[in-house]
Amino acid sequence: MKKLFISFIALVIGAGVLFADPIVIGEFKYNLNSSTLTAELAGTKGAVSGRVVILPTVEYNSVTYTVTGIAQKAFMYDDEMTSVSFPATLEKIGNSAFAGCKKLTELEFPASLKEIGETAFTGNTNLEKVTCHAVEPPVCGDYAFAICQELYVPKESIEKYAKADEWRNFNPNIFAIDDSAIEAVRVGGEVASQKVVRNGQVLIMRDGKLFNLLGAEVR
Secondary structure, eight states, rough: HHHHHHHHHHHHHHHOOSSSEEEEEETEEEEEEEETEEEEEEEEEEEEEEEEEEOOOEEETTEEEEEEOOOOOTTTOOTEEEEEEEETTEEEEEETTTOOOTTTOOEEEEOOOEOOTTBBBBOOOOOOHHHHHHHOOOOOOOOEEEEOOOEEGGGGGHHEEESSTTGGGGGTTTTOOOOOOOEEEETHHHHHHHHEEEEEEEEEEETEEEEETTTTTEE
């Protein structure tokens, strides 16, 4: 038994996962993984109201962690939240993460999103519009969206979303994201920024750098 216990401790240390309570950084709480240098937003340290901006990275003890997930029930019943800005690094939204956030009217998911947990946005009775930039429909748990109004996705992905579990509940109200307003901008005869399409994702090139439609730099 002692040998098994020691082996378990070695496994935990080797994995580099922080099993302690969530770490408070600014206004949010995070579960940090020291092995992958990723962070999961676990909630807030106080009441939430108005617009919530989730940053793509956080720093703790001089180490930078990339925010890739939002934990289950992280913002559950925060019904004073009026909007939320997701980072371009986000990959997963946990079960019931935003359930009962009744003042949310629009959602815009980044191209990086891969999974939405069950009942993640259930009870959001005023939700009118959902935009998802992911070319492949993120995997959704049951009742991820209780109210299904309009869904906007990449043009080439409309059929995929119309057939995907949960997403197909938006059908026939699934439309192409309108990027027609994104054109080359010229300053003094030189192109200052221009539209670029890479792997089905619409990007903006400016000063030799690429940015997605949420304003985050793409490497």
